[in-house]
Amino acid sequence: xxxxxxxxxxxILLVSIQVEMHDRLALTLQKNLxxxxxxxxxxxxxxxxxxxxxxxSFIGRVIANTASMTRILNAETLLVGMRPEVAITLVELGxxxxxxxxxxxxxxxxxxxxxxxxxxxxxxxxxxxxETG
Amino acid sequence: xxxxxxEGVTAARQLTRRWAAELGFSVLxxxxxxxxxxxxxxxxxxxxxxxxxxxxxxxVNARRGLRIVFEDQGPGIRDIERAMQDGYTTSGGLGLGxxxxxxxxxxxxxxxEVDQGTRVTVTRWK
Numbered sequence: 001x002x003x004x005x006x007x008x009x010x011x012i013l014l015v016s017i018q019v020e021m022h023d024r025l026a027l028t029l030q031k032n033l034x035x036x037x038x039x040x041x042x043x044x045x046x047x048x049x050x051x052x053x054x055x056x057s058f059i060g061r062v063i064a065n066t067a068s069m070t071r072i073l074n075a076e077t078l079l080v081g082m083r084p085e086v087a088i089t090l091v092e093l094g095x096x097x098x099x100x101x102x103x104x105x106x107x108x109x110x111x112x113x114x115x116x117x118x119x120x121x122x123x124x125x126x127x128x129x130x131e132t133g
Numbered sequence: 134x135x136x137x138x139x140e141g142v143t144a145a146r147q148l149t150r151r152w153a154a155e156l157g158f159s160v161l162x163x164x165x166x167x168x169x170x171x172x173x174x175x176x177x178x179x180x181x182x183x184x185x186x187x188x189x190x191x192x193v194n195a196r197r198g199l200r201i202v203f204e205d206q207g208p209g210i211r212d213i214e215r216a217m218q219d220g221y222t223t224s225g226g227l228g229l230g231x232x233x234x235x236x237x238x239x240x241x242x243x244x245x246e247v248d249q250g251t252r253v254t255v256t257r258w259k
Contacts, residue, residue, distance in 0.1 A: 020146070021140040021148070022139045022140060022142065023142070023175075024139055038246045045178050053150075053164065053167070054150075054164060054167045054168055054171060055168070056168050056171035056172055056175070057172060057176060057226065057227045057229045057230060057233060058171075059228070061226065061227050067241055083163075083164075085160050085161040085163075085164040085165075086164065086234070088161060088164075089161075089164050089165050089168050092165070092233070092236045092237055093168060093229055093233035094219050094227075094229045094232065095227060095229060095233070100228060
């Protein structure tokens with residue numbers, strides 16, 4: 001059965017969806033991602049959907065849930081490379097509401113920059129909190 | 134084609150994509166049609182277990198379009214008006230399958246009878 005590889009770059013996980021994703025695959029990916037976060041202690045996830053031509057309400061929900069789940073595990077998910085026609089369709093479909101609050105980036109490069117900055121800032125805030133106790 | 138599994142939903146998407154591309158629809162319109170197909174095909178699997186999808190080219194007054202019919206002999210829809218509302222779901226989903234699909238196409242027709250089945254016909258013009 002096909003699967004989607006999860007790559008680790010420092011404390012960030014990169015998932016690049018290159019195949020037509022059927023429902024089971026999407027849920028398997030979600031599960032594998034959570035496991036990876038726990039095993040690696042990753043603080044960020046880059047979900048690259050540059051190659052994804054269609055996002056329907058089911059996949060939209062999986063993405064939204066995945067972002068919530070990673071947050072609970074102290075990792076931030078960034079959605080990268082959404083195609084314009086996908087964005088337009090998601091809004092018309094009405095799914096964009098559940099995707100509100102998910103950070104996005106144009107491409108993996110920018111996504112990495114954004115994530116790293118985000119994590120650096122939150123780490124500084126966390127340690128500051130620790131000092132004032 | 135028969136739709137009876139999540140693989141069938143994927144196949145349905147690919148079929149619509151092929152037809153829409155051949156007909157010369159813009160990428161945006163292709164995406165809308167494929168997404169609507171995904172929603173409606175998924176409904177078949179979710180509620181009826183199995184069903185059929187018929188796709189055809191249509192032409193009216195020199196205007197060409199794509200017409201797709203999704204039908205099943207499933208449980209049917211008890212309250213069609215409610216089912217067509219955003220957010221109403223009987224399967225724990227987002228409740229956007231029917232209402233969302235309607236927004237993605239030009240013509241949308243839904244016929245359903247409890248315990249008999251459901252037929253959704255969507256059309257998108259070029």
